[in-house]
Amino acid sequence: MTRIISGFAGSIALKTPGDGTRPTSDRVREAIFSALEARDAIDGARVLDLYAGSGALGLEAASRGAALVRLVERGGVGTAVCRANAATVLARAPRGSTLRIEVSGRLVQSFLTSNPETWDLVFMDPPYDLAETELAENLASLAAHLAPDAVLCLERSSRSPEPDWPPGITRTRRKDYGDTTLWWAGAVPSLAD
Numbered sequence: 001m002t003r004i005i006s007g008f009a010g011s012i013a014l015k016t017p018g019d020g021t022r023p024t025s026d027r028v029r030e031a032i033f034s035a036l037e038a039r040d041a042i043d044g045a046r047v048l049d050l051y052a053g054s055g056a057l058g059l060e061a062a063s064r065g066a067a068l069v070r071l072v073e074r075g076g077v078g079t080a081v082c083r084a085n086a087a088t089v090l091a092r093a094p095r096g097s098t099l100r101i102e103v104s105g106r107l108v109q110s111f112l113t114s115n116p117e118t119w120d121l122v123f124m125d126p127p128y129d130l131a132e133t134e135l136a137e138n139l140a141s142l143a144a145h146l147a148p149d150a151v152l153c154l155e156r157s158s159r160s161p162e163p164d165w166p167p168g169i170t171r172t173r174r175k176d177y178g179d180t181t182l183w184w185a186g187a188v189p190s191l192a193d
Contacts, residue, residue, distance in 0.1 A: 002056050005029060007063030009092045014085045016054045017078045023054060024125060024155060028177050032153055033060060035184070036121070041151050042066055045120040048145075050108045050138070051130075055082040057123040057153075059089045062101055066121070072104045072111045079105035109134070112141035120147045128157040136164040143168030146187035154183040 002014045002023045016023055024032075036042050043065040049058030052071040062069045071082045086101040093099050104111055108126075122142065126135060143166050146152070154163060158181045165171055165185065173184045 002054055004056075004060055004063050004089065005033065007060070007065065008094055009059070009063035009089045012063075012088060012092065014054045014056055014059065014088075015081045017073075017081045021053045021078070022125075022128065023056060025177075025180070028155070028180055028182070029056065029060060031175070031177065032057070032123075032182065033064065036061075036151065036153075037064070039151065041121055046118070046147070048072070048119040048122045050111075050122065050124045050142075051126040052082050052103075052123075053078060053125065055085045055103075057125065059085055059101070061121060061123075062089055062099055063092075067098070068100045068102070070102045070104060070117075070119075072106060072108055074107050075105040079103060108138055109141060112138060112145065115145070118145050118147045118150075120150055122146070122150065122152045123155075124152065125155040128160065132161065132164065136166070139163060139169060140166040143187075148187055150187040152183075152185040154185065156181050156183065 004012045045066045047061045047066045047069045049071045052073040055071040058069040058071050073079050073082050082103045168188050169185050170188050171185045175182045
């Protein structure tokens with residue numbers, strides 16, 4: 001069962017799209033959010049959850065204080081599940097909350113090439129069989145949408161090679177959890193900063 005771990009929506013069970021999805025384990029999500037809270041990277045953040053699946057990562061950030069969460073999951077069942085889970089989390093938001101959760105039922109690359117927004121925190125949890133060339137294209141498009149101190153958390157199979165980091169994104173660390181590898185990266189500061 002996938003659930004929200006902490007925050008105002010803690011312990012809420014989330015629906016999952018079913019076959020073909022690989023929800024991030026509670027252990028890995030705990031590690032992700034422990035690291036993010038240590039960096040004070042969640043409170044008030046604009047969060048983008050790409051290949052959202054159930055939306056668990058983005059919705060966990062919402063529960064812990066993000067200001068805006070956008071879940072991107074290509075149409076169909078996945079998008080419907082994200083919308084249902086977002087509504088459940090929003091229903092538990094504290095009175096007077098200005099939290100916004102939005103769901104986009106588009107392919108990730110299409111979303112990235114047409115959306116002008118910038119993001120403080122980005123989760124990418126693509127299917128493990130996503131081609132490295134497609135991942136590289138996603139990352140190259142994402143680079144222009146990262147705020148100056150943005151944090152990127154990319155989940156891949158531990159058997160996958162290191163991603164091809166484009167100009168504008170730099171890897172900060174790698175952490176393995178069994179068959180899962182978390183790649184942490186950030187926006188490269190521009191020379192104008």
